[in-house]
Amino acid sequence: MVTHQRAYVRAGEQLGQSAATALAGHRDVLACGAQTRVTAEVARWVSAQAATERMLARMAAIRSLSLGIGGWLPLLVLMVAAPWLVERGLTAGAVLGALIYVSTGLQPALHTLVQGLGGGGLRYVVTLENILRTYPVSDDQRPPAPADRTPHRRPPTAPGGRSPTVEVRGLTFAYGPRARPVLRNFSLTLADQDHLAVVGPSGAGKSTLAALMAGLVAPQAGTVHLAGAPVTAVDPVGLARMRVLVPQEAYVFTGSLADNLRYLRPDADEHTLDVALDALGARPLAARLGGLSAPVTPALLSAGERQLIAAVRAWLAPAPLVLLDEATCHLDPALEATVEAAFARRPGSLVVIAHRISSALRADRVLVLDGDEPLLGTHEQLMARSATYRMLVGCWDDPVVPSRATSARPG
CATH class of the missing domain: 3.40.50.300 (P-loop containing nucleotide triphosphate hydrolases)
Incomplete structure (x- = not known):
C-alpha cells in the first residue's frame, strides 16, 4: 500500500504540474497549434492518476475484508470452541467475558489501528517522505548546536549600505x-x-x-x-x-x-x-x-x-x-x-x-x-x-x- 500511495501522490503532482503548465501557456499552445499534443500530455497524467486511484480503492477493499475477517474470526472461534472449553472446566461466565472483551475491546482497537495506519497514517508517511525528498534539510539550514559560540554576523550589504x-x-x-x-x-x-x-x-x-x-x-x-x-x-x-x-x-x-x-x-x-x-x-x-x-x-x-x-x-x-x-x-x-x-x-x-x-x-x-x-x-x-x-x-x-x-x- 505504501508503494501504491506513493505512486498516487506523484501522479497527482505530475498532473498538477502538467495542467498548470498548459493553462499558463495556453496562448502559446494556440499560437503553435499544439492543442492535440498538450491535451494528450495532460490526459496521460489524468489516466495515470485514475489508475492509481482505482488501485488504492482495491487496496482499501482488501483492507476492509482483512479487518472484517480479523475482527470477527476471534468471536467465531470462541463460540465454536465454547462447549469444548466448558467441558474442560471453563465457566460460562468466563466464556461470556471473553466474548465481551473481544467484541468491545479487541475488535474496536484492531479497527482503529488498521484504519489509522492504512488510511491517514499511510498518507502522512508518504507525504512527509515526498517533502523531505523535494526539500532536503541542508547543513546551513540546521540550527546551531548549543555549544556553538560563533558570533552572529550581519547579512551582507551591497555598495552604499x-x-x-x-x-x-x-x-x-x-x-x-x-x-x-x-x-x-x-x-x-x-x-x-x-x-x-x-x-x-x-x-x-x-x-x-x-x-x-x-x-x-x-x-x-x-x-x-x-x-x-x-x-x-x-x-x-x-x-x-x-x-x-x-x-x-x-x-x-x-x-x-x-x-x-x-x-x-x-x-x-x-x-x-x-x-x-x-x-x-x-x-x-x-x-x-x-x-x-x-x-x-x-x-x-x-x-x-x-x-x-x-x-x-x-x-x-x-x-x-x-x-x-x-x-x-x-x-x-x-x-x-x-x-x-x-x-x-x-x-x-x-x-x-x-x-x-x-x-x-x-x-x-x-x-x-x-x-x-x-x-x-x-x-x-x-x-x-x-x-x-x-x-x-x-x-x-x-x-x-x-x-x-x-x-x-x-x-
Whole structure:
C-alpha cells in the first residue's frame, strides 16, 4: 500500500504540474497549434492518476475484508470452541467475558489501528517522505548546536549600505567533470538601482553567469540568492516574479502587440503600455504595426523589432532583476542607449551582457570575464587594471602612471 500511495501522490503532482503548465501557456499552445499534443500530455497524467486511484480503492477493499475477517474470526472461534472449553472446566461466565472483551475491546482497537495506519497514517508517511525528498534539510539550514559560540554576523550589504537584490557567493561552474571551470569561487553583490555590465571575449562565461543568476542552471558549488531567497529553493513561478532574462534571440508570438507586451504583466492597462513604449523608444514601431491592438506576425518583423518588443515586455515585468543577454545587439546604437537608460531608471537591478563597449561606459560598474580571474570595477579602474578591457575599448597602450609613462606593445 505504501508503494501504491506513493505512486498516487506523484501522479497527482505530475498532473498538477502538467495542467498548470498548459493553462499558463495556453496562448502559446494556440499560437503553435499544439492543442492535440498538450491535451494528450495532460490526459496521460489524468489516466495515470485514475489508475492509481482505482488501485488504492482495491487496496482499501482488501483492507476492509482483512479487518472484517480479523475482527470477527476471534468471536467465531470462541463460540465454536465454547462447549469444548466448558467441558474442560471453563465457566460460562468466563466464556461470556471473553466474548465481551473481544467484541468491545479487541475488535474496536484492531479497527482503529488498521484504519489509522492504512488510511491517514499511510498518507502522512508518504507525504512527509515526498517533502523531505523535494526539500532536503541542508547543513546551513540546521540550527546551531548549543555549544556553538560563533558570533552572529550581519547579512551582507551591497555598495552604499543598501540591501542586496542579488547575492552570488563562492560560485563554481564547469561544463563537465573534467572541463576547466568557467567560473571558480566567484562572488558578487548587487543592490537596488545597480547597473552592471558584463564584458569579455566570446566563450568567457558571460551568458553562463546570466543563466546561473537567473536560476536556469545549477552551479557545482556556491549559492545565488535573489531578494534573500536561494534560487534553488524557489519554484519556476516564484522565479518568474523575481527576475527576467532576455536572450539575444527575442521571443515574439502571433497575437496582438498588447498581448505580447502583457506577457509578463497581464494586468497592465493601455496607459501603462503607452508609458513603456515611450520610455524605450518603441512608439514608432507600435505606430508602424497599427497600434496596441494590431496583430503581430513574428516572421514579418526584423530581428531588431523583435528585440525591441521583448525589451518593452521585460521593462513592464514586476521582477526586481533584469538580465539583458545581448538583448539589444540588433538595435542601432542610439536606440540601444535609450533602452538601457530606461532600464537603468527602472526600480531594481540591471545586468547587461554587453556586445558594445558603449554599454559598459553607461554602467555603474563593469565585470570583465576573460578566462582568468574576473575583475570588477568602474571604467576608469578597469582601464588601469585590465589589459582585456583596454583591448575591448580599443586602447592598446597602458595608462599613464604619475611620474612615469609606460607603453605596452600590442599582444
